[in-house]
Amino acid sequence: MSEIYRTRTMNQITEEDIGSVIKIAGWVENIRDHGGVSFIDLRDMYGVMQVVFRNMELPKGIRKEECLSIEGVVEKRDEETYNPKIPTGTIELVAQKVTVLGRVYKELPFEISASKEIREEVRLKYxxxxxxxxxxxxxxxxxxxxxxxxxxxxxxxxxxxxxxxxxxxxxxxxxxxxxxxxxxxxxxxxxxxxxxxxxxxxxxxxxxxxxxxxxxxxxxxxxxxxxxxxxxxxxxxxxxxxxxxxxxxxxxxxxxxxxxxxxxxxxxxxxxxxxVFSYKQAMLEFGTDKPDLRNPLRIIDVTDFFQKCAFKPFRNKTVRAIKVHAEMSKGFHEKLLDYALSIGMGGLGYLEVQEDMTYKGPIDKYIPEEIKGELAQIAGLIPGDVIFFIADREKLACKYAGLIRDELGKRLDLCxxxxxxFCYVNDFPMYEIDEETGKIKFTHNPFSMPQGGLEALITKDPLDILAYQYDIVCNGVELSSGAVRNHDLDIMVKAFEIAGYDEEILKKKFGALYNAFQYGAxxxxxxxxxxxxxxxxxxxxxxxxxxxxxxxxxxxxxxxxxxxxxxxxxxxxxxxxxxxx
Missing domain, CATH: 3.30.930.10 (Bira Bifunctional Protein; Domain 2)
Incomplete structure (x- = not known):
């Protein structure tokens, strides 16, 4: 290390240096004038050192965040002035010489120590x-x-x-x-x-x-x-x-x-x-392909059950349910309903399970007595449970159930x-319908191997074909996606043909792979x-x-x-x- 500007970094200074003349360099974090004796805290990448101006005056015009080189003698602090928050808290540097390396010419846009509390636009500009x-x-x-x-x-x-x-x-x-x-x-x-x-x-x-x-x-x-x-x-x-x-x-x-x-x-x-959860299983049990497993709640499908009931809002719809074992006030139900309405749901049905296994709730009267036990069996209900119901078209019922699951986890502090x-989610659909064009397109990575290979591409409905695709999810965040790649030229040609790319387009847009796969991939x-x-x-x-x-x-x-x-x-x-x- 060149000794022109410094002989030590802050993390290299210890009580063993007491009595030594050293040179440090960094930025002025704080300035304190105690009348006759002044202090600055000098910060580098590695730590902070207190510098005391006892035998010389603090140079005039020194401002926060100026870049200085300071030479001085390391001394022990008085015990009542120890700072246990920093490694150098028992020592200080008595300044003998100060060199200004970089001046501050303008007012600082924010205090450095509080920058995380400043608007992001300002933080990123500076x-x-x-x-x-x-x-x-x-x-x-x-x-x-x-x-x-x-x-x-x-x-x-x-x-x-x-x-x-x-x-x-x-x-x-x-x-x-x-x-x-x-x-x-x-x-x-x-x-x-x-x-x-x-x-x-x-x-x-x-x-x-x-x-x-x-x-x-x-x-x-x-x-x-x-x-x-x-x-x-x-x-x-x-x-x-x-x-x-x-x-x-x-x-x-x-x-x-x-x-x-x-x-x-x-x-x-x-x-x-x-x-490992299949995509289908994840969408059913968690309402998302990015499940947060810190939340113990699971979603169950009760669609078939409610086709036997007289509750019209649930008829001919996908119905999902979430069971929770917790006491809930009327106010809790009202706030959860407000949340459900805020995300676009038409309502949120629920039942509370009583000690005698009867139900209490707004939709109880619509469930025939002779099949109430069937619901308890499907959902594994016990006294003290509350079960919530979400009904809509399948895609929306899935999405809303996932959001209600997340919200219950937060409000009841279950996570x-x-x-x-961590978990894996695999078996993603190979294809889906493009909502804008109505045509079939790749769901994810177009270079994935279809499960069942060429035979599946030829004989199956494209929307039923699964791919060897997988994600790693951690705490509800998709960390990684991946796949077994399609390395067979015939399979590649057919897979892209289904998605609307003929062989000539394939040769033109993906010529490197198209040609390489002809030489023993x-x-x-x-x-x-x-x-x-x-x-x-x-x-x-x-x-x-x-x-x-x-x-x-x-x-x-x-x-x-x-x-x-x-x-x-x-x-x-x-x-x-x-x-x-």
């Missing part, structure tokens, strides 16, 4: 100041530690790190591409990769057995709390001669090891093997507090856990932007550097683009 906040900086340092661990662990497991191209070809992966115009090839465009999908499959065809990378991905999507617009990173890995179960074991090993190492103290983590609960499979989502969970952050050094805002703008921005007419001409009004 992100270099926001990152000086210890808590914000710790997220970024923590991220570096996690990524370093992931690299080490994947290498130990026999995976080879390979970087794939950033400038690529556009392909339909489910989100909008970011496109880049070509200067040398007029009217043609590159695309930033939504994922390294094509290239990692080509690596398998190339004979690399186990590949991984910390991969940057670019998708022109709207922001959410767990999704950053623009770019994100994922632990992308692929394996040759592998089945779905092989990928499951690798996913379990890497995620269990990472969460056990970095989880906050006292947190429980799902042990491998993780529970585990310190736990990371091995079976292969993989997945890609999201880095930011893992770290967001481990740091208990509500927003994914808190774990990124320089995120865009929710409107996909870089407020710090002004992207997206305008370019010159000359730049547009070079890439053969004219802006339409």
């Amino acid at each position: 992100r270099y100041l926001d990152l000086r906040n210890r808590k914000v900086k710790e997220n970024i340092l923590f991220r570096a530690q996690v990524i370093n661990f992931l690299r080490q662990k994947m290498t130990e497991m026999g995976f080879v790190e390979i970087q794939t191209p950033i400038l690529s070809a556009s392909s339909p992966e489910g989100a909008r591409d970011y496109i880049v115009p070509s200067r040398k090839h007029k009217g043609k465009f590159y695309a930033l990769p939504q994922a390294p999908q094509i290239y990692k499959q080509l690596l398998m065809v190339s004979g690399f057995d186990r590949y991984f990378q910390i991969a940057p991905c670019f998708r022109d999507e709207d922001a959410r709390a767990d999704r950053s617009p623009g770019e994100f990173y994922q632990l992308d890995f692929e394996m040759s001669f592998a089945t779905q179960e092989d990928v499951f074991r690798v996913g379990e090993e890497i995620l269990t090891a990472t969460f056990k190492k970095f989880a906050p103290e006292g947190y429980e983590i799902t042990e491998a093997p993780f529970p 585990e507090k310190k736990a990371y609960r 091995p079976p292969h499979a993989g997945m890609a856990p999201g880095i930011e989502r893992m770290i967001m969970l481990l740091r208990n952050e509500e927003n994914i932007r808190e774990v990124m050094a320089f995120p865009m805002n929710s409107n996909a703008q870089d407020l710090l550097c002004g992207a997206p921005g305008e370019v010159t007419e000359q730049q547009l001409r070079e890439v053969h683009i004219k802006i339409r009004n």
Whole structure:
């Protein structure tokens, strides 16, 4: 370390340095003038040191957040002035020489220590100041530690790190591409990769057995709390001669090891093997394909039962039920009904189970006496239970039941507090109907292997075909998606034909895979856990932007550097683009 500016960082200074002349450098966190004796707290990346100006005056004009180099003697503090909150709390530096390295010329837009309480737009505009906040900086340092661990662990497991191209070809992966115009090839465009999908499959065809990378991905999507617009990173890995179960074991090993190492103290983590739910089962039992297993409540289907009842609002509809064992006041039911109406439901039926196993509630009179016992058997009811009913078209009944399940878990404080609960969701439908066009399209990844192979594609209704696709979900957050890939050319041609891509389009848009699969492609499979989502969970952050050094805002703008921005007419001409009004 050069000693021009400092001879120690804050974490290197201990009581053993008492009496030594040292030099430190950093930013002014606090200034205190006690009349004749002044103090500043100087902060670097590693910690804080109190500096006392006893034998010299504090230089005039020193402001908070100025960058200083200070030389002085380390002394023991008086015991009554110890600061147990910092490692250097029993010592201080008696200043002998101060050098201003970087001045503050303008009023600070916010107090650094309180930056997390400031509006996000202001924080992102002055992100270099926001990152000086210890808590914000710790997220970024923590991220570096996690990524370093992931690299080490994947290498130990026999995976080879390979970087794939950033400038690529556009392909339909489910989100909008970011496109880049070509200067040398007029009217043609590159695309930033939504994922390294094509290239990692080509690596398998190339004979690399186990590949991984910390991969940057670019998708022109709207922001959410767990999704950053623009770019994100994922632990992308692929394996040759592998089945779905092989990928499951690798996913379990890497995620269990990472969460056990970095989880906050006292947190429980799902042990491998993780529970596995089919997509159909997850949608029924949880009302979502991203189930939060910290919530013990399950949804059951009572559609057939209510077709035997005289309650018209439930007739010819899908009916879901959620059973809870808890005492609930009239006010609780009223507030839950208000919530149900606020999310678009027409109402929320319920029954309370009495000690004698009779029911009390607004729909009791519509259930024939002779089949009331059947409901108790279907739902496993006991005295003290309350059972809620959600009825609508199947898709909406599923969605609403999931939201009511979540709300009951929160309001009744049923969810585990310190736990990371993992599961796999698999057996996703291969195809779905496009609501805009009415045509069949791929549900998720178009490069997945259909269950049943070519025969299923030829003989089955496309909407009944399942794919070897799977997600890893943790605490209701989708951490990863993956699939057994389609490596057979005949299956690939037929699968894309069903989704509206004829063989000529396939050759044109996916020519690399189309050609590569004619030269002995091995079976292969993989997945890609999201880095930011893992770290967001481990740091208990509500927003994914808190774990990124320089995120865009929710409107996909870089407020710090002004992207997206305008370019010159000359730049547009070079890439053969004219802006339409």
